[in-house]
Amino acid sequence: MGSVGAKEVPELLNAEGRRIDGRRLDELRPISIKIAPLTRADGSAFVEWGENKVMAAVYGPREVHPRHLMETDKAIVQCRYNMAAFSVDERKRPGLDRRSQEISKVITEAFESVIFTEEFPKTSIDIYIEVLQANAGTRCAGLVAASLALADAGIPMADLVPAVAVGKVAGRIALDLKKEEDNFGEADLPMALVPQSGRLVLLQMEGHLNRGELREALDLGVTGCREIYRKMREALRARYEAAGGAEEAEAAA
Amino acid sequence: MLPGDEIPDRGLRPGFGTYRMGSHLYASVLGYATWREPFVRIVPFAGRYAARTGDTVVGIVQDVQKTFWLLDIDAPRWAPLHVSGTPWDETPPGELDQHLRVGDAVLVAVEDLDPTGRIGVTLKGEGLGRLSGGTILHVSPARIPRVIGKGGSMIHTITRRTGTEVAVGQNGRIWVSGDADGIRRVRDCLRLIEEEGQRPGLTERIEGFLDMTGPTDGAGPAPSLSSEQGERRWEA
Structure with missing residues (x-):
């Protein structure tokens, strides 16, 4: 989780119930x-999500490289999550590390469960997520960006996939942690939701939550995901409204 | 429609870009819904070229095998072109590169599709063949009918007025040959079609653009329609 350089723990929650950046829980x-x-x-x-800046690009379905990864009955999903060297305060050593491998894996698996891979046998759908600036919650921001990029690429899938992290800060459950809260908080629980079916396709936990807190955190996270979902849909709509409206009129004529 | 949107099925069957879960129907791709017997389907705004039998496409040779070439046609998979589908079917196996090498462009027709996504193409047919010289431009495959126009009117206007020769692929690739200025004007026309293709009066605007940017019929550099390639047949 980067360097924890500060000498003392900052006040994460003030008397009015406001967080370090003035947000409510x-x-x-x-x-x-x-x-x-x-x-x-x-x-x-x-x-751009708080101080996170994440770019996602999708290629495919296209020929599989390397070839031995090819599946004869469905497309494979390959995802690479990468953090730029300049994305954090201390220079990040570039390239693959254990953390980015893990994140690539969980994001791949999240998308494998929503993309209709059986429609494109013997092909590969490649997702690249580049974190340009990081401030906690980059796997969620990456998932959101990748999901929008998949929709933009016209790839068939059950739904868009909003994601958000919930955590425990100063003893309270809080939505969408920023860096200080992640570093000095007690728990972090990133999750990704398929709103159409209500299923979670990514859920990880770091730190400790008891059963009651976990339940509260899940509820708060799902609510947060639904709000992000609305924003994702708005963005896609705005982009395609002009073209779409005209085409629809044309189809009706 | 966005992925995950519920679509009323109006008693029709689920078609392209839709899926059923429980008793409800949902969209799986970005696009608009159409309800035409017997299917509800989504016409996508994006996505790779979805081949249909009979389409003419521009392919680029990616690999030469013993008895076939593999062509990139902007579809999810490379399309095999077997020697038996070419005029060179007497070529001994392993010597195919004397006809087409990696990087060569060809105009081919989609011959057969199978459920695994294999797209077989052929070089036998009117107007099909190797594309030598020229350059390849891209538009969205959804805009190709606009580029061609009714009975080929749009593309005829563009080639006549710019003195170029053009081959249009349903996969969104357009091969253009001619002088640099002609190619530039074709490119600008395509951009205009891509951006404003859905608005009425497109033909007039293209004509206006051509009037503005260059000589009218006969006044400019001699048209370079080569007799070798001949007239092509256009289908919207």
Whole structure:
């Protein structure tokens, strides 16, 4: 979790119930979304979420490389999560490490369960997530960006996948932790939801939560995911409204 | 429609871009819904080229095997072009590279599709063949009918007025040959079609653009329609 350089723990929750950046416990950081910033990729999205900046690009379905990974009855999903060297305060050593391998794996598995891979046998759907600036919750921001990029690439899937982390800060359950809260908090619980079916496709936990707290955290996370889902849909709508409206009129004529 | 949106089925069967869960129907891709007997389907805004039998496409040779070539046609998978589907079917196995090498562009027709996503293509047919020289431009496959126009009117106007020769692939690839200025004008026309293709009066705007940017019929550099490639047949 980067360097914990501060000498003392900052006050994470003040007397009025406000957090370090003035948010309430159930409040998300501001999110802004840009669809299709890249022209070479089949689909792409850029997400700014608090101080996180994450770019996602999707290629495919396309030929599988290396070939031995090919599945004869479905597409494979390959995802690479990567943090830029300049994304954190102390220079991050570039390249694959245990953390980014793990995140790539869990994100791949989350998408494998929503993409209709059986529609494209013997192909690969490649997802690249690049974290340009990190401030806790980058796997969730990456998932959101990748999900939008998949939609932009026209890849068939059950639903968009919103994601958010819930944590425990100063003894209370809080939505969408930022860096200080993640570093000095007691728990972190990232999750990804498929709103259409209500299933969770990613759930991890770091730190400790008791049964009651876990239940509260899950409820808060699902609520947060649904709010993010609305923003994701708005962004996609805005991007395709002009073209879509005209095409629809044309189809009706 | 966005992925996960519920669609009323109006008593029709689920078609492309939809899925059923329980008793409800949902969209799986970004696009708009159409209800036409017997299917509810989504017309996608994005996605790779979905091949249909009979389509003419521009392919680029990616690999040469003993008895076939593999072509990139912007579809999910490479399309095999077997020698038996070419005029060179007498070529001994392993010597195919004397006809087409990696990187060569060809105009081929989609011959057969199988459920595993294999797309067989052929070089035998009117107007099909190797594309030599020229350059390849891209538009969204959804815009190709606009590029061609009714009975080929749009593409005829563009080639006549720019003195170029053009081969349009249903996969969104457009091969253009001619002088640099002609190619530039074709590219700008395609961009105009791509951006404003859904608005009425497109033909007039393209004509206006061509009037503005270059010489009208006969006044410019001699059109370079080569007799070798001949007239092509256009189907919208």
